[in-house]
Amino acid sequence: xxxxxxxxxxxEVLAADDPAALGTLHLTExxxxxxxxxxxxxxxxxxxPSTHGVLRVILxxxxxxxxxxxxxxxxxxxxxxxxxxxxxxxxxxxxxDRTDYVAAPLNNLGYILAVEKLCGVEAPERAQYWRVIMxxxxxxxxxxxWLGTHALDIGALSMSLYCFREREIIxxxxxxxxxxxxxxxxxxxxGFSRPIxxxxxxxxxxxxxxxxxxQQEYADLLSANPIWMARTKGVGVISPEAAVSYSLTGACxxxxxxxxxxxxxxxxxIYDRLDFEVPLGQIGDTYDRYLVRMxxxxxxxxxxxxxxxxxxxxxxxxxxxxxxxxxxxxxGTMTTAEDMQRHFVWVIKGFSPPVGEAYxxxxxxxxENGYYFVSDGSPIPYRFRIRSPDxxxxxxxxxxxxxxxxADVVALIGTIDIVLxxxxx
Amino acid sequence: MPAADQPIWLTFIVAFIVMNVLxxxxxxxxxxxxxxxxxxxxxxxxxxxxxxxxLQPIADGIKLLGKEDLIPAAADKVIFYFAPLVxxxxxxxxxxxxxxxxxxxxxxxxxxxxxxxLNVGALYVLAFSSIGVYGIILGAYASANRYSLLGGLxxxxxxxxxxxxLGLSLVGVFMLAGSLSLRDILAAxxxxxxxxxxxxxxxxxxxxxIAFGIFMIAAVAETNRAPFDLPEAETELVSGFHTEYSAFxxxxxxxxxxxxxxxxxxxxxxxxLGGTSGPGSTAYWGxxxxxxxxxxxxxxxxxxxxxxxxxRFRYDQLMGIAWKVLLxxxxxxxxxxxxxxxxxxxxx
Numbered sequence: 026x027x028x029x030x031x032x033x034x035x036x037e038v039l040a041a042d043d044p045a046a047l048g049t050l051h052l053t054e055x056x057x058x059x060x061x062x063x064x065x066x067x068x069x070x071x072x073x074p075s076t077h078g079v080l081r082v083i084l085x086x087x088x089x090x091x092x093x094x095x096x097x098x099x100x101x102x103x104x105x106x107x108x109x110x111x112x113x114x115x116x117x118x119x120x121x122d123r124t125d126y127v128a129a130p131l132n133n134l135g136y137i138l139a140v141e142k143l144c145g146v147e148a149p150e151r152a153q154y155w156r157v158i159m160x161x162x163x164x165x166x167x168x169x170x171w172l173g174t175h176a177l178d179i180g181a182l183s184m185s186l187y188c189f190r191e192r193e194i195i196x197x198x199x200x201x202x203x204x205x206x207x208x209x210x211x212x213x214x215x216g217f218s219r220p221i222x223x224x225x226x227x228x229x230x231x232x233x234x235x236x237x238x239x240q241q242e243y244a245d246l247l248s249a250n251p252i253w254m255a256r257t258k259g260v261g262v263i264s265p266e267a268a269v270s271y272s273l274t275g276a277c278x279x280x281x282x283x284x285x286x287x288x289x290x291x292x293x294x295i296y297d298r299l300d301f302e303v304p305l306g307q308i309g310d311t312y313d314r315y316l317v318r319m320x321x322x323x324x325x326x327x328x329x330x331x332x333x334x335x336x337x338x339x340x341x342x343x344x345x346x347x348x349x350x351x352x353x354x355x356x357g358t359m360t361t362a363e364d365m366q367r368h369f370v371w372v373i374k375g376f377s378p379p380v381g382e383a384y385x386x387x388x389x390x391x392x393e394n395g396y397y398f399v400s401d402g403s404p405i406p407y408r409f410r411i412r413s414p415d416x417x418x419x420x421x422x423x424x425x426x427x428x429x430x431x432a433d434v435v436a437l438i439g440t441i442d443i444v445l446x447x448x449x450x
Numbered sequence: 451m452p453a454a455d456q457p458i459w460l461t462f463i464v465a466f467i468v469m470n471v472l473x474x475x476x477x478x479x480x481x482x483x484x485x486x487x488x489x490x491x492x493x494x495x496x497x498x499x500x501x502x503x504x505l506q507p508i509a510d511g512i513k514l515l516g517k518e519d520l521i522p523a524a525a526d527k528v529i530f531y532f533a534p535l536v537x538x539x540x541x542x543x544x545x546x547x548x549x550x551x552x553x554x555x556x557x558x559x560x561x562x563x564x565x566x567x568l569n570v571g572a573l574y575v576l577a578f579s580s581i582g583v584y585g586i587i588l589g590a591y592a593s594a595n596r597y598s599l600l601g602g603l604x605x606x607x608x609x610x611x612x613x614x615x616l617g618l619s620l621v622g623v624f625m626l627a628g629s630l631s632l633r634d635i636l637a638a639x640x641x642x643x644x645x646x647x648x649x650x651x652x653x654x655x656x657x658x659x660i661a662f663g664i665f666m667i668a669a670v671a672e673t674n675r676a677p678f679d680l681p682e683a684e685t686e687l688v689s690g691f692h693t694e695y696s697a698f699x700x701x702x703x704x705x706x707x708x709x710x711x712x713x714x715x716x717x718x719x720x721x722x723l724g725g726t727s728g729p730g731s732t733a734y735w736g737x738x739x740x741x742x743x744x745x746x747x748x749x750x751x752x753x754x755x756x757x758x759x760x761x762r763f764r765y766d767q768l769m770g771i772a773w774k775v776l777l778x779x780x781x782x783x784x785x786x787x788x789x790x791x792x793x794x795x796x797x798x
Contacts, residue, residue: 180762
């Protein structure tokens with residue numbers, strides 16, 4: 026039953042003005058099969074401990090077997106795209122934080138890349154390296170949240186605490202870098218307007234030193250655990266054909282053995298200069314996707330190490346101040362009237378990009394995260410659209426839940442790796 | 451072992467003490483679990499209530515007493531009221547047959563350190579743990595909630611399957627001890643085996659290691675604990691059979707679960723680890739109690755350890771393990787034990 030049908034049914038029942046009729050709604054209606062067996066309908070969510078927020082899944086169950094799975098989204102819809110069409114370009118960056126809130130820098134990055142493409146701005150090389158470092162750190166943070174909650178859903182209670190312990194180190198790095206931990210609003214059009222804080226490089230080095238050992242601990246707890254394997258191997262198999270036809274991206278696609286990573290396919294920033302591998306799965310089951318994400322974390326550490334090696338001693342500028350689309354320097358705003366006015370006007374009036382359209386995509390922790398603008402030359406986007414990876418990936422849930430067991434649903438939601446803020450936007 | 455012929459009121463006093471110790475033990479089992487889990491998960495556990503959070507169980511109990519007792523409109527009220535009691539009572543009466551020692555002299559009287567010496571003691575424990583599942587099924591059914599219903603169905607299938615394995619795994623022990631009375635089983639483990647210079651007690655864990663392993667797995671499943679906690683599997687079924695329960699009615703389920711864990715641990719210590727026996731336990735009955743406590747805490751630690759480490763099984767995998775792995779293994783164990791016993795008696 027699709028949403029309009031469900032809505033019509035609700036309206037009919039409400040129009041009948043009969044409290045007892047509420048009980049006959051689709052949700053509570055049980056169906057009788059030809060064989061005389063009855064199916065029960067289970068309404069999982071939107072308030073449920075393991076639907077990762079406010080996802081609602083309506084399940085038709087034959088005993089513990091799922092015969093039908095119908096995800097309902099929209100409970101966290103905040104109209105981010107519409108908000109983007111009502112704000113100036115630089116004011117939308119904080120809204121992107123709140124789409125996929127476990128990997129905010131990656132959202133920021135996709136957004137500012139689209140704006141920079143539209144305006145033709147290019148950030149200085151050093152800023153590009155720092156963007157990669159922050160983006161990759163937030164990829165690890167996102168994968169840690171995924172691993173912790175995914176394992177918790179399957180019953181491995183301690184994993185979530187271990188993963189959040191390590192994520193804390195990353196959040197501390199974010200805090201040192203930009204002052205915020207979760208909704209970072211970190212990236213700026215044209216680079217970074219503030220200097221890199223002292224001691225940040227040591228902090229990142231410290232993380233790079235600690236993390237491989239800790240990640241090995243997770244792998245020891247899960248990778249060869251017979252229960253973990255029983256719960257994930259052969260569960261939620263996505264064939265390469267299905268993965269492509271559902272336009273999956275990220276680990277869901279690569280788990281099925283298809284080599285597509287935006288960082289390699291359409292390199293942005295300085296990714297073409299970095300040496301890293303794209304891990305691929307073979308069967309496309311939950312276990313493969315687990316291995317792919319675990320390996321991605323290791324590759325990410327490699328990327329961060331390379332970036333640090335390149336720019337550690339670099340002292341070149343971080344911001345492309347020569348461009349008119351970039352915020353004027355903070356320096357002087359407190360002392361010189363002209364500087365202050367220029368800064369004020371840029372912030373209040375915004376800037377007007379050329380007429381045209383632009384789409385930029387980044388390899389988000391969850392897949393291809395794209396931002397699309399149509400500019401009519403005014404300081405406010407004419408059209409703003411987000412391609413959020415988990416929204417697209419979630420569409421595969423009914424396909425893989427078919428014939429699975431009730432307990433697998435939480436494993437499947439976990440393996441798709443959704444964040445409802447990003448799904449509903 | 452002869453038991454002292456003590457007046458009934460003395461038995462009542464012993465029973466009263468045992469029951470209260472058990473309830474306090476249960477309360478502190480939750481504290482123990484939280485602290486051990488916290489240590490394993492790199493966090494603090496309760497620290498705020500009393501010194502080192504020691505008053506936390508009491509605060510929890512008072513909080514639960516003060517909560518509103520909600521009953522769903524569609525619930526079957528009589529059964530809904532009654533079901534938590536079933537699981538609580540069946541859990542707590544099982545302790546009646548556990549021997550905490552022999553007969554002692556205290557205040558000029560002979561006192562038995564056990565409530566009763568039933569000649570089918572082991573069967574009695576198993577029987578009551580079977581009845582306990584009615585508390586889950588009835589509560590789940592009466593809640594009129596689909597998560598509860600699924601939890602109840604899981605519990606029924608799980609407990610029935612593991613009940614069989616739990617019982618069969620003990621048959622080897624019964625054959626060796628020649629009795630179903632827990633006191634006789636305990637006495638059978640007091641004999642000393644000599645291996646050259648080493649003298650060790652003939653604990654049944656040595657002669658029945660397979661049975662012990664299977665018993666431990668089945669006991670975890672029987673008490674619905676991780677990784678077999680499918681009836682309440684909070685990530686799938688919200689809270690399973692007790693989703694709709696609140697306040698003290700919920701805490702009866704909670705009490706029942708923890709008491710059955712303690713009882714099963716006492717039971718396992720008695721059957722396989724020589725119960726109260728240990729260095730000095732024949733001379734001082736207090737040491738015997740201490741040994742029993744140590745062994746029980748060891749089992750409880752094992753429970754908590756499993757819970758922090760392992761993911762949860764899926765329903766079909768759980769049944770598969772019971773019927774395809776554990777059941778043949780127990781039957782084989784019985785066969786081997788019977789054969790060895792016949793050879794030992796010179797009957798073959």
